[in-house]
Amino acid sequence: MSAPAFDTIAWFEVAGDDADALQRFYGELFGWRFAVDQEQAADGTDYRIVSYAGDDRPLGGVRGVDDGATGYAVFTVAVRDVEKACATIEDLGGKVEHKVVGSDASPDCAYVRDSAGNLFGIFTPKAK
Template sequence: MINTVAWFEIATDDPQGAEKFYGELFGWSFATDEGSAKNGMDYRLVGYPGGDGPKGGLYATGGGSPNHAVFSVVVADTGAACERVESLGGQVVFKLLENPNGPDFAYVRDTSGNLFGLFTPPHLRGTRE
């Protein structure tokens, strides 16, 4: 699964409205992500009817960042992937490495300015691509 799209995120300043919209549109359910809550974030995991686990999340921004929807790619090493992004002319917008309560992750921009995410699940930390 390395280097594949494995997650999506919807960030909004109206999480209840987004839950209602996507819940009614697709039948999605939402549950608090306890690891994110420990970091002081309101992040909710998206569940699907008949799905085997969350493949996305809803981030309640509280107005602290722009609303967006973004895909994320699982990588073996988020820090190294961020370095590659920059070496290829992209930009690292935010990164959290050695996250004790969840995956290492980063938001980056490609050379056209498109935002996307990178993440390394805790069980993959230390592996090589």
């Protein structure tokens, strides 16, 4: 299995009470593109399918929740530079919860929160 491409993840779902703000946050941070899931929209669900810049494959989704549900996110993104990504996250209204400088055996990584308060991880893969 090859290493993940930078600024990508395998699959995910992020939910919050302001799907437009989440779309803006992730679109500006990683260059992700969004399309309304027409099937779910027909059922009244605000779900946006995510694809990465230069790739049309659907790889995740953003869900608007307006029923009092708690926002959530569970995923990890490979980035070129954890320190730079942390600075951008804070500039976009997010928060760095815990940052770790890696070693020979482990990568630089951080747990961060997006503009809606959802927790996710970032890391820089070790060079082979």
